[in-house]
Structures are given as C-alpha cells and as structure tokens.
Amino acid sequence: MNKVYKVGIVGGGVSGAVTALELDKYGIDNVLFEKESSVVNGPPFCHLHAGGNLYPDISDEQCRILMKQSIEMARLFPQSIDERPTFISIQKSQKYSVEEIQDRLKMLVNYYKSLIEEDSENEILGAPEDYYKTYSKADLVELYKNDYSENPTTPDQWMTNAIKFIDYEQVKTPVTLVQEFGWNLFRLGAQAQLALKKAENSLLKTNTKVQSIKDVRDKQVDHNWEIHTKNEIFKVNYLVNASGFKTGKIDESLHIKSERLIEFKAAYVSKWEPIAGLIPELIFHGERGTPNGMVQLTPYSGDYYQIHGMTKDITLFKDGLIKSRDNEAQPHFNDEINQKLIKGWDSEDVKTRTEKAINSVAKFVPSFKSAKVGGPPLFGAQQIPGKDETLRVGEVSFPYPSYARSEIVKASSALTVANQIIDKIQEEEIVPFISERTNLNPLLASISKNEIDKMAAQLALSRSYPEALSRLVIERD
Ligand SMILES: Cc1cc2nc3c(=O)[nH]c(=O)nc-3n(C[C@H](O)[C@H](O)[C@H](O)COP(=O)(O)OP(=O)(O)OC[C@H]3O[C@@H](n4cnc5c(N)ncnc54)[C@H](O)[C@@H]3O)c2cc1C
Known part of the structure; x- marks a missing residue:
C-alpha cells in the first residue's frame, strides 16, 4: 500500500x-x-467526574481539571450525558470529614463560575450557585415527609426521592447533592x-x-x-x-x-423492582480497598442499576493492581484475571460478585436487598501512567x-x-x-x-x- x-x-x-x-x-x-x-x-464509564467528588483523596487541582475536561467532553457528546445529580455521603465509620468535602465544593463553585466567564456555553452543569446543595439531618427528616416526584427537577425533589430509600443513620450528616451527571458509554x-x-x-x-x-x-x-x-x-x-x-x-x-500501573476492575448490573420516582446516583464514601470501601449505585433506564463497591470482593480484585517490572513496559495480570479479560466470566462468579455488590448497597438502601442480577458485569483494565495509583x-x-x-x-x-x-x-x-x-x-x-x-x-x-x-x-x- x-x-x-x-x-x-x-x-x-x-x-x-x-x-x-x-x-x-x-x-x-x-x-x-x-x-x-x-x-x-x-x-466502561458511567460517571462524568465534573468536579472529582467521587475522590476525597485527590488534590484540588485534579478536581478542577476533571471539571474542565468533563465539561468539554459533555459539550462534544451531549447525547451521552444523563442529567441526574449525585448524592454524596460518608459512611459513619469513615475518616473523611464532611467539612473538607464542603470546602472543596465551595472552591469548585468558584472555578465553575470562571469557566462560564470564559465561555457561557460551559454552563452545562446548571447555574453555579446550584452546583451543590447541602442537607442537614433535620432537613432530611423534613424532606422525608414530602411525596415522591416521579420526574424530579429540583434538588429537594431529587433528595426527597433518595431519602425515602436511604437509611441516613448509616452516614455522616450533612450530606450533599452535586451536579455530577451520568455518562453513557x-x-x-x-x-x-x-x-x-x-x-x-x-x-x-x-x-x-x-x-x-x-x-x-x-x-x-x-x-x-x-x-x-x-x-x-x-x-x-x-x-x-x-x-x-x-x-x-x-x-x-x-x-x-x-513505567505504568494497570488495574482490573468491574461494575455489576442489577435489576431492582420499579420504585416510585427517579433517584440520583448514590455515593457512600469509605476507604478504598478496605471492607468498607466506597459504594456507588448508578441508576440506568428500565429499572437497571450499576454497582461499584471499592472492596477486593466486588469491584477490586486480589492482584488486580499491577505495575511494570524491570525492563518490561507492559505489566502482566495473573491467569485468573486474564481469563476474565479475554475469555469472559463464568456465571457463578457473576452471580456471587453481583450479589455481594447488592448486599453492599443494601447496608445503606435496605430495600435494595430485593435487587437481582441484571446482566453481565461491565469490566476492564484501566491504565495509570507512572507509579501513583x-x-x-x-x-x-x-x-x-x-x-x-x-x-x-x-x-x-x-x-x-x-x-x-x-x-x-x-x-x-x-x-x-x-x-x-x-x-x-x-x-x-x-x-x-x-x-x-x-x-x-x-x-x-x-x-x-x-x-x-x-x-x-x-x-x-
Ligand atoms: C470499572 C471501571 C469503571 C470506570 N468508570 C469510569 C467513569 O465512570 N468515568 C470515567 O471517566 N472513566 C471511568 N473509567 C475509566 C475509563 O474507562 C478509561 O479512562 C477509558 O476507557 C480509557 O480510554 P482509552 O481510549 O485510553 O483506552 P481503552 O478504552 O482501553 O481503548 C483502547 C482500545 O485499544 C484497542 N487495542 C488495544 N491494542 C490494540 C491493538 N494492538 N490493535 C488494535 N486495537 C488495539 C482495544 O481493543 C481498546 O478498544 C472506568 C474504568 C473501569 C475499569
């Protein structure tokens, strides 16, 4: 040729x-x-990280970059963006402080304003003053008394729908609703x-x-x-x-x-009985890799819900994070992970891990216990250049x-x-x-x-x- x-x-x-x-x-x-x-x-990907609020451990600079880049990509692929907010909470037993998360959110609002000043078309996450809203325990008690909204539009309606299902005694308060949207791959x-x-x-x-x-x-x-x-x-x-x-x-x-790291991870597809009204994506922060790692419930159409659980028996895997060795640029997974990556999953593994994922959500959303396996996992290996995982x-x-x-x-x-x-x-x-x-x-x-x-x-x-x-x-x- x-x-x-x-x-x-x-x-x-x-x-x-x-x-x-x-x-x-x-x-x-x-x-x-x-x-x-x-x-x-x-x-896979499911979340537009417009502010990095799923990562309490990363720097403010990485959060700003994630917000800017997410807005640029959302403008290029608007039909892939699911404009529902994300509920952010911290599991009660966990080290993260609500105050630090709030400080970062204030910083992000100012940064979002500056992006809109540069170009008004950047206002894809709603008005900057509505980027996030915080709810105290007393607010949640009040909202609980409201009726569901089938198609919520205001933050309070979204939060009402969410709080009907969430056992808020399991999380620190205040909690937050933030305009981080879904992203359909x-x-x-x-x-x-x-x-x-x-x-x-x-x-x-x-x-x-x-x-x-x-x-x-x-x-x-x-x-x-x-x-x-x-x-x-x-x-x-x-x-x-x-x-x-x-x-x-x-x-x-x-x-x-x-040098690079690569990490094998999986998210699980479940089906839940039809519930009254749409809910936001739900995040229950916890330390990654420990038994109380972050739990993430992502709503999809048709009563499907995707689950991440940042523990070794759900989303993460033993020997799932590996690095290049001397003179080898390409890291190599063990046989068990290669089998999943290349040939696919055996059905027993799909069932066991999806059920563990469902149970991890049920700790915070008790009625989610009735959810069932809804399809094969979404999985893959993610590259991380250098050594910083x-x-x-x-x-x-x-x-x-x-x-x-x-x-x-x-x-x-x-x-x-x-x-x-x-x-x-x-x-x-x-x-x-x-x-x-x-x-x-x-x-x-x-x-x-x-x-x-x-x-x-x-x-x-x-x-x-x-x-x-x-x-x-x-x-x-
Ligand atoms: C479980 C999980 C959840 C995630 N969730 C999110 C999320 O919510 N939001 C987010 O932004 N990101 C998320 N990510 C990260 C996101 O998936 C990656 O950042 C992104 O897919 C990387 O894109 P890429 O184009 O660099 O690589 P890839 O998507 O891996 O694309 C590389 C392509 O190269 C092809 N290829 C490889 N070798 C060859 C060859 N020799 N010849 C021809 N083709 C080849 C492969 O088939 C592949 O299609 C998640 C990752 C995982 C694992």
Whole structure:
C-alpha cells in the first residue's frame, strides 16, 4: 500500500476515537485501528467526574481539571450525558470529614463560575450557585415527609426521592447533592462510531489488530512508521499509541522503557423492582480497598442499576493492581484475571460478585436487598501512567519525535489529549500551522439523536448487555 497517512492511531477507545475525529476536523488524514468490531469497547464509564467528588483523596487541582475536561467532553457528546445529580455521603465509620468535602465544593463553585466567564456555553452543569446543595439531618427528616416526584427537577425533589430509600443513620450528616451527571458509554460509542463512518479524512479499521510497528525514521523514506496488521502494512508519519492498558506492548515493540500501573476492575448490573420516582446516583464514601470501601449505585433506564463497591470482593480484585517490572513496559495480570479479560466470566462468579455488590448497597438502601442480577458485569483494565495509583488525570506523553502515547485515566481527558497531540504534530511540522482551533466538532454535532438511539442499542445488545443500558434516565431532545 503506497498511501502515506499523516497519522496512524492504534486503539479505538474513547481516546483514539476522539483523536481521529479531531484530526479529521482539521483535514488531517489518519487511520484508526481497533481490534474489536466497534469503537469505545474498552473499560466502561458511567460517571462524568465534573468536579472529582467521587475522590476525597485527590488534590484540588485534579478536581478542577476533571471539571474542565468533563465539561468539554459533555459539550462534544451531549447525547451521552444523563442529567441526574449525585448524592454524596460518608459512611459513619469513615475518616473523611464532611467539612473538607464542603470546602472543596465551595472552591469548585468558584472555578465553575470562571469557566462560564470564559465561555457561557460551559454552563452545562446548571447555574453555579446550584452546583451543590447541602442537607442537614433535620432537613432530611423534613424532606422525608414530602411525596415522591416521579420526574424530579429540583434538588429537594431529587433528595426527597433518595431519602425515602436511604437509611441516613448509616452516614455522616450533612450530606450533599452535586451536579455530577451520568455518562453513557454506549451512546458516546455510537456517536463516535457514526461520525467516524462519515469522516472524510479518517479511515476506521475495526476488527483490525495492530501486530507490530516498524520504526523507519532513519531510512530516508517518505514516512516514519510502518504499522503491520495481519494482511497489510500502513505507512504513517505520526504514530499515536492509544491502546489503553496495552500501551506498554507497543512501547516494548519500539524498545522504549516506560513505567505504568494497570488495574482490573468491574461494575455489576442489577435489576431492582420499579420504585416510585427517579433517584440520583448514590455515593457512600469509605476507604478504598478496605471492607468498607466506597459504594456507588448508578441508576440506568428500565429499572437497571450499576454497582461499584471499592472492596477486593466486588469491584477490586486480589492482584488486580499491577505495575511494570524491570525492563518490561507492559505489566502482566495473573491467569485468573486474564481469563476474565479475554475469555469472559463464568456465571457463578457473576452471580456471587453481583450479589455481594447488592448486599453492599443494601447496608445503606435496605430495600435494595430485593435487587437481582441484571446482566453481565461491565469490566476492564484501566491504565495509570507512572507509579501513583491515586492519579485520576493521566494524559499524553511524547517519548520520541513523531510518537504520542495517550494514557488517560478517566474518559474525560480524551479531548485534552487530542488537542495536545495536534499541538505536537504542528510543532513537528507534520502538518501546517492551523490558525483557528475550536473544541466544537461539526461532524459529531451532525449525528442525530435517532441515529445515536439505534446504534447505542445495537452496541449494548451486541456486547450482551440489556438494551435499556443504552438509554438515558432523563431523555434529551
Ligand atoms: C470499572 C471501571 C469503571 C470506570 N468508570 C469510569 C467513569 O465512570 N468515568 C470515567 O471517566 N472513566 C471511568 N473509567 C475509566 C475509563 O474507562 C478509561 O479512562 C477509558 O476507557 C480509557 O480510554 P482509552 O481510549 O485510553 O483506552 P481503552 O478504552 O482501553 O481503548 C483502547 C482500545 O485499544 C484497542 N487495542 C488495544 N491494542 C490494540 C491493538 N494492538 N490493535 C488494535 N486495537 C488495539 C482495544 O481493543 C481498546 O478498544 C472506568 C474504568 C473501569 C475499569
């Protein structure tokens, strides 16, 4: 094949797909390789971390970055955002202080205001003064007396619905309701996949595994890299490694030394009896990895609920967090985890872990005890560059000229990474200077809700999940 692409991207997760679409927008031709049959098929995501309120241990700076990046991604993929708030509480036995969480929320309100001052379209989390609302125990007692709202719109209505189910004696007060929304991976994947199919400057190669890459930068040819798939060789000037937790494999094939952590995690799909009125996402903070680790209940459409429990027998796994060893860029999971990652889960394991997850929620939401297994777990391995396992904002590094390595920890960092890669490609004069840059993407914006509804349903079903998981709890126009 004689064509030379400006950019070759390995991995069609959220990072690779967004990078391809941003390059396409500026007329930069690129080829995107994804070994699976559709894009955004890697580890799951369900929560738009617009403020980092699920992580009491991270720095204020990481919270601000998460808020900014989340807003940017929500503007790009509005049809994937579920505009329901998040209830934040701390388990009674736990070290976290309510005051520290409140101080951080005040800081975030000011930061959100500054983002809106920069660009009024950034106001996607509602008015800054409504970003969060705090409720004392006395407030909860009062709200409990109100009726349910089938479709809550005000914070008090959301909190009333929640508090009808939550045993608030199990958590510290005050508690908070914050405008961190849900994030639907099937809908984001559908919008990206449909846009990539229409993109004039981006060639999407699904079902195509990159087997090796040859560095030909010193060979006096008209390209820098040769990307080998089973049947073809693609010539490219710039290489983007966006292969998720397999990033180290490509580093190794290029003889680059690098360090990273990778962590295998799972969230469980349950079905609960129909309840009166929608509830927010529920967070019960606790120390990660201990028996009282954070419990997270995420509502989906059709009475489905996703559960994370940050303990070793629910979301986390023994030997689930591993790091690169001497001279090896790619960490290796043990056989048990590889079995789950590659071949899938055995049904007994699905049942046992989902039931443990249900019981962990029932400690705080007693009637949730009646929930049942609702489908296979959503699972995957997440990459964390370097050695700091608490890092929640990983981005991109440029170990060689003409080579970018994307290692996002949260899906929200994908657009930032795409922009950093485009900056570098210009700096290296692979493409001429682009005078007008914008975060808007007309091609993505042209994909209709109807198209997204259909494709998202197909993606959920083709991956063996209930179709309802592809819909939003709060439908958008
Ligand atoms: C249980 C769990 C819950 C999470 N929840 C959230 C959340 O609520 N919010 C949030 O923002 N983030 C969340 N994350 C993190 C989020 O899933 C990741 O940040 C994000 O998916 C990473 O995207 P990526 O594109 O970098 O990598 P990936 O999604 O892993 O994409 C890499 C792609 O590369 C492909 N690939 C790999 N090697 C090759 C090859 N040789 N040839 C071709 N293709 C290849 C893979 O098939 C894959 O599709 C969660 C992660 C887990 C594990």
